[in-house]
Amino acid sequence: MQTPVAARERRFAIYLFLPAFLVLLVTTTVPLIYLAWTSVNRVDLTSPWIKGFAGADNYSKMLGDPRFWNSLELTVIYTGTTVVLQMLIGLGLALLVLQIPRGQGILRVAAIIPIVLAPVVVGLFWRTLVLAPDFGVLDFVMRALGFGSHDWLGDPNLALASVIVIHTWQWTPFAFLVILASLSSLPPDIFEAARIDRASSVQRFWYITLPLIRPALVIVVIMRMMVALSAFAAIFAATGGGPGSATEILNLYTYRTSFTELNFGYGAALAMVLLAVTLLVSYSMFRLRTAR
Amino acid sequence: MSNGRVSLKKIVKRHGAFTALHGIDLDIEPGEFFALLGPSGSGKTTTLRIVAGLEEASEGRVFLDSTDITNTEPGDRDVAMVFQSYALYPHMNVRQNIAFPMRMVGMPKGEIDAAVQDAAKKVHIEHLLDRKPGQLSGGQQQRCALARAIVRKPRLFLLDEPLSNLDAKLRLETRGELKKLQRSLGVTTIYVTHDQEEAMTIADRMAVFMDGQIVQVGSPKFVFDNPATADVANFIGSPPMNLIPASYADGRIRIGAHELQTSCRVGGERNVIAGIRPSSVRIGPSGIPARIDLIENLGDALLLDLSLDQMTIRARTGTEVTSREGESVFFSADPTAVHLFDAVTRVRIND
Numbered sequence: 001m002q003t004p005v006a007a008r009e010r011r012f013a014i015y016l017f018l019p020a021f022l023v024l025l026v027t028t029t030v031p032l033i034y035l036a037w038t039s040v041n042r043v044d045l046t047s048p049w050i051k052g053f054a055g056a057d058n059y060s061k062m063l064g065d066p067r068f069w070n071s072l073e074l075t076v077i078y079t080g081t082t083v084v085l086q087m088l089i090g091l092g093l094a095l096l097v098l099q100i101p102r103g104q105g106i107l108r109v110a111a112i113i114p115i116v117l118a119p120v121v122v123g124l125f126w127r128t129l130v131l132a133p134d135f136g137v138l139d140f141v142m143r144a145l146g147f148g149s150h151d152w153l154g155d156p157n158l159a160l161a162s163v164i165v166i167h168t169w170q171w172t173p174f175a176f177l178v179i180l181a182s183l184s185s186l187p188p189d190i191f192e193a194a195r196i197d198r199a200s201s202v203q204r205f206w207y208i209t210l211p212l213i214r215p216a217l218v219i220v221v222i223m224r225m226m227v228a229l230s231a232f233a234a235i236f237a238a239t240g241g242g243p244g245s246a247t248e249i250l251n252l253y254t255y256r257t258s259f260t261e262l263n264f265g266y267g268a269a270l271a272m273v274l275l276a277v278t279l280l281v282s283y284s285m286f287r288l289r290t291a292r
Numbered sequence: 293m294s295n296g297r298v299s300l301k302k303i304v305k306r307h308g309a310f311t312a313l314h315g316i317d318l319d320i321e322p323g324e325f326f327a328l329l330g331p332s333g334s335g336k337t338t339t340l341r342i343v344a345g346l347e348e349a350s351e352g353r354v355f356l357d358s359t360d361i362t363n364t365e366p367g368d369r370d371v372a373m374v375f376q377s378y379a380l381y382p383h384m385n386v387r388q389n390i391a392f393p394m395r396m397v398g399m400p401k402g403e404i405d406a407a408v409q410d411a412a413k414k415v416h417i418e419h420l421l422d423r424k425p426g427q428l429s430g431g432q433q434q435r436c437a438l439a440r441a442i443v444r445k446p447r448l449f450l451l452d453e454p455l456s457n458l459d460a461k462l463r464l465e466t467r468g469e470l471k472k473l474q475r476s477l478g479v480t481t482i483y484v485t486h487d488q489e490e491a492m493t494i495a496d497r498m499a500v501f502m503d504g505q506i507v508q509v510g511s512p513k514f515v516f517d518n519p520a521t522a523d524v525a526n527f528i529g530s531p532p533m534n535l536i537p538a539s540y541a542d543g544r545i546r547i548g549a550h551e552l553q554t555s556c557r558v559g560g561e562r563n564v565i566a567g568i569r570p571s572s573v574r575i576g577p578s579g580i581p582a583r584i585d586l587i588e589n590l591g592d593a594l595l596l597d598l599s600l601d602q603m604t605i606r607a608r609t610g611t612e613v614t615s616r617e618g619e620s621v622f623f624s625a626d627p628t629a630v631h632l633f634d635a636v637t638r639v640r641i642n643d
């Protein structure tokens with residue numbers, strides 16, 4: 001039997017909870033169900049007369065679609081490379097910055113700038129100012145060094161590397177800041193004990209530093225993977241997925257299928273696959289994190 | 293047995309404009325249990341860290357067995373240290389913690405295991421080897437840190453207030469064990485503490501630090517019986533020595549209107565500080581009159597607060613004293629129990 005006070009508390013809690021719940025329902029759950037429904041239907045605005053329930057047709061079509069496999073491969077390469085680069089560069093920078101006695105504060109603030117820029121701005125900035133052939137900053141440097149001019153975003157062999165660099169540039173500061181915070185919170189006496197215990201600087205890094213910042217590293221990897229899997233705006237602004245399908249990761253393929261080729265049914269199925277991949281990766285990473 | 297003679301020559305340590313150590317000279321004999329004693333902030337830890345190599349001396353040199361180790365890396369000095377915080381590796385279990393110093397030099401696994409067992413046994417933590425430091429009590433952590441230090445058989449142990457984080461009872465027990473352990477290992481040990489009783493009971497010899505200087509070196513008994521300055525006298529012994537302003541003339545001192553005989557044979561007149569340990573204060577039928585302000589009964593002894601011309605003099609007496617609080621008594625002291633210090637320099641006068 002509930003007391004009147006408890007009942008009133010309960011009602012109050014529901015009032016507080018309800019608006020957020022409704023908003024979430026309308027903005028995420030409903031579209032998600034709609035997406036799932038669309039993915040098992042034929043919805044192609046270029047041939048609107050073929051409509052109706054398609055079952056698993058959209059999904060089985062994927063198996064024989066080379067563009068899908070290409071985009072999946074690009075997604076794996078893009079995610080893997082950007083995350084590894086961010087971790088390595090972020091860790092390296094953090095270790096370096098820890099050594100400098102002054103000016104850490106300024107570096108921390110400077111590191112935030114790329115993070116707060118909108119990805120679409122970053123994509124455009126790189127495309128017009130840095131990577132543009134002939135008058136971009138990078139080309140200027142390369143010509144000065146005698147490597148000649150390159151079309152960094154237009155050359156199918158360079159475009160993927162270019163968008164990977166853009167993403168890495170924007171998000172490495174995040175990894176850097178988190179790792180730096182984690183490193184500076186480590187107790188100094190442990191490292192002194194290790195020095196007395198005859199550990200070289202390399203041994204101290206392997207046996208003390210790395211294990212102690214492992215939780216932070218895993219969290220950063222998880223967060224960076226999720227963002228890399230859902231990367232869109234910067235690539236869209238820089239290359240639009242091209243040239244051809246050279247930078248067409250799953251996200252961009254989904255977008256192009258749905259909104260350029262107007263095949264909503266197939267696009268929805270691709271989106272569902274991306275969702276499944278993201279969920280699977282996050283789940284396994286979290287399992288890895290709690291494993292120890 | 294490896295040696296372990298430590299010599300510090302004119303060690304100066306500056307932090308910017310602040311000087312933490314003003315030229316320390318110290319010689320520690322092989323196998324000695326040597327305490328660095330002094331109030332907080334007097335430079336004991338700094339001295340220990342300079343011996344360990346964790347901090348660089350601004351001036352001066354450090355010798356270990358006639359090798360100049362002033363610029364040697366800590367790991368190459370063959371010293372082991374127990375930190376005040378213990379500094380155990382939190383992600384390793386006790387076994388891995390103790391094994392760490394040997395793993396780092398690539399000792400074969402079989403030898404490491406045997407050495408870990410042996411060290412753990414010496415400090416009675418064999419049953420805790422698979423625990424992480426976070427699952428140990430303070431006393432167990434302290435033993436783990438100790439095992440990690442003794443496992444290497446170093447030439448020198450450095451201990452920085454190793455007992456200060458333990459509760460009073462455990463501190464007493466561990467103190468005794470530490471002393472026995474050091475005796476059985478025979479390794480030179482430098483032991484930092486601010487607790488004078490700890491230093492008195494555990495050390496073969498000690499150095500008393502004050503404001504970045506060593507004011508006295510000697511055996512605990514010698515320092516207790518012959519404090520070099522009034523400040524050392526006040527620091528060592530509990531309750532602390534009574535320090536009474538007095539004037540001195542040819543072996544006698546005057547406290548206010550009263551006189552007291554001393555064993556000092558220095559001639560002339562001067563202002564002094566007379567030091568009398570509470571346990572040397574005698575309550576009797578004659579002497580200097582004073583009023584009893586407070587009596588604290590310790591069971592086997594009484595602590596009296598005597599007031600004399602706005603001064604408080606503490607006395608530690610047997611329980612046979614029957615006077616009550618508020619009553620007047622007479623006190624005196626054996627001439628040999630009166631320590632004399634110069635009123636200005638505070639340096640000891642009698643020998």
Ligand SMILES: Nc1ncnc2c1ncn2[C@@H]1O[C@H](COP(=O)(O)OP(=O)(O)O)[C@@H](O)[C@H]1O
Nearest residue numbers: 307310312330331332333334335336337338339
């Ligand atoms: N890194 C430092 N910077 C400035 N002053 C310091 C530093 N380390 C120690 N000191 C000062 O040096 C003096 C001696 O310190 P320490 O050796 O730790 O004293 P203790 O005898 O209590 O162990 C203290 O006054 C302390 O404030």
Ligand SMILES: [Mg+2]
Nearest residue numbers: 336337338484
């Ligand atoms: Mg200290």
